[in-house]
Amino acid sequence: MYAIQSAQWFVLRTNYSRELKVMKQLADKNIQCFIPMKYKNIIKDEQRKRIKVPYIHNMVFVNIARNILDSFIAQSDFNCPVSYMKKNNSNEPIIIPQQEMNNFMLVAGCNQENLIFLNDGIEKFAQSDQVRVIGGLLEGLEGYVVRIRRDRKVVVSLQGVVAVAISGIHPSLLEKIH
Template identity: 40%
Template sequence: METERETEIWYAMRATYRREPDAMRLLEKEHLGCFVPMQYKISIKKGKKVRALVPVIHNLLFVHARPSDLKRVKSQVAYLQYITDTRSGEKIIIPDNEMQRFIAVAGTYNDHLLYFQPEELNLSKGTKVRVTGGDFEGQEGVFLKVKGARDRRVIVAIQGVIAVAMATIHPDLIEVIQ
């Protein structure tokens, strides 16, 4: 009866030793939501260039599940671990709207996306904006200059876990949010 009242929430999790594909298969088999930020990488195999979809940050995945369902699955699998906030020690739980924004951008597998650790960016220096056109229309983030890019980019961040900088967006397609 208790599981009936629980709502599904997004957890930031780790699958140790690069086992995020195994974790994804297991979670899908258990009918739990899962998202791993991926991007295409070119590598050389047997003298040929091969383009493969690989995780952006190894061991990182996001799980959408009821707490009791996740606890049950986690008890069967030792390599699946919660990511905790270093200050409070609490499990990192991501609000639905923040996660949907992140998935809308990171789920495109766009080659021009840049990923950052939270400590690499000072989001307080940026301006809160909304994209009004193009591939990322309707997305909100912080407009900021990032290393590795010539111009300023719109950043969508998950507090304390990961941030993604969108491809270059023409300034005419950006509006400032008050």
């Protein structure tokens, strides 16, 4: 018999850019999941179309109890290989704290053109000033101020997974967290 577990945020890995198929299967089962999306302009049959595509390929963020997700993966309910993203030198899956995931979804879900996703060097962001946005659309967002490409950006990091930087936040809307 399964012990009752609370929902946590996990990162699932897929291959061959099948993250949207996995997300659809999870959404059909009423499981909360998230993939950061952006708009991309394509030309098809001499017509311009604006479509939504993932910022990050082969990665799906899922909010579910681990035992339920384990049973989905074990029963191969997905039409493609799916596995947990694991911690370094460990067989344990990465669990993302709710507050970090809320900050990440707030920034990555805003569909702005001024987002930069960073894969490497995530740990260096913890050495800069930690701030909270106190106004505007991103009110409540917590992150680090970092200089990237000659511009100050607020960086939100999911430790060990990915970081996203956003520019265009006026310094008067930032409050330093001690």
